[in-house]
Amino acid sequence: MKPFRLAIFASGSGSNAEAIMKFFEHHAIIEVALIISNKENAGVIEKAKQFDVKSLLINKEAFYQSRAVLQILQSHGISHIVLAGFLLLVPDYLIKAYPDKIINIHPSLLPKFGGKGMYGMHVHRAVITAKENESGLTIHLVNEHFDDGEILLQVKCAIETNDSAETLAKKVLQLEHKHYPRVIADWVGHS
Numbered sequence: 001m002k003p004f005r006l007a008i009f010a011s012g013s014g015s016n017a018e019a020i021m022k023f024f025e026h027h028a029i030i031e032v033a034l035i036i037s038n039k040e041n042a043g044v045i046e047k048a049k050q051f052d053v054k055s056l057l058i059n060k061e062a063f064y065q066s067r068a069v070l071q072i073l074q075s076h077g078i079s080h081i082v083l084a085g086f087l088l089l090v091p092d093y094l095i096k097a098y099p100d101k102i103i104n105i106h107p108s109l110l111p112k113f114g115g116k117g118m119y120g121m122h123v124h125r126a127v128i129t130a131k132e133n134e135s136g137l138t139i140h141l142v143n144e145h146f147d148d149g150e151i152l153l154q155v156k157c158a159i160e161t162n163d164s165a166e167t168l169a170k171k172v173l174q175l176e177h178k179h180y181p182r183v184i185a186d187w188v189g190h191s
């Protein structure tokens with residue numbers, strides 16, 4: 001068992017989770033030990049199987065009303081939590097149990113285009129509608145509010161006149177796959 005064990009929380013296709021599992025597959029001290037999803041048919045579940053990582057489905061009500069998820073994390077020796085396209089607000093009891101040990105990625109330059117309801121294509125459509133000339137990603141620690149914790153890294157990309165929300169989403173996602181795993185490695189290494 002490696003000293004640092006990550007749980008990735010994801011609700012969607014899991015392309016970031018995949019990039020992270022790939023990056024840490026042969027890492028000396030960090031491993032992805034668990035994938036947690038609140039969506040039964042999330043692509044991330046299939047990706048976890050490919051990497052032989054255990055995955056668990058959680059129920060929204062139980063997530064907020066019980067501490068079962070915390071017990072699961074503790075019983076798996078999870079040291080850090082990585083949010084990768086996870087759409088539920090992280091409950092207070094998890095933030096208290098993992099202070100500065102929960103990280104998130106957001107596909108815009110926060111504080112712009114962040115907050116409740118700003119996820120996935122909603123973000124990129126809002127950026128294009130606002131006629132911004134740049135967008136990018138933000139990697140930050142997680143506190144009680146959506147998209148609000150200490151920023152660890154922002155990476156920008158230019159928006160060309162012919163960019164649509166879809167082409168922008170692709171550009172930003174590529175940057176996410178490139179940067180998120182190594183930022184996680186640095187953060188875990190310094191914590």
Ligand code: GRF
Binds near residue numbers: 012014085105
């Ligand atoms: C990413 O754009 C991430 O920034 C956001 O949700 C999306 C997840 O994509 N939080 P994927 O499931 O990793 O493909």
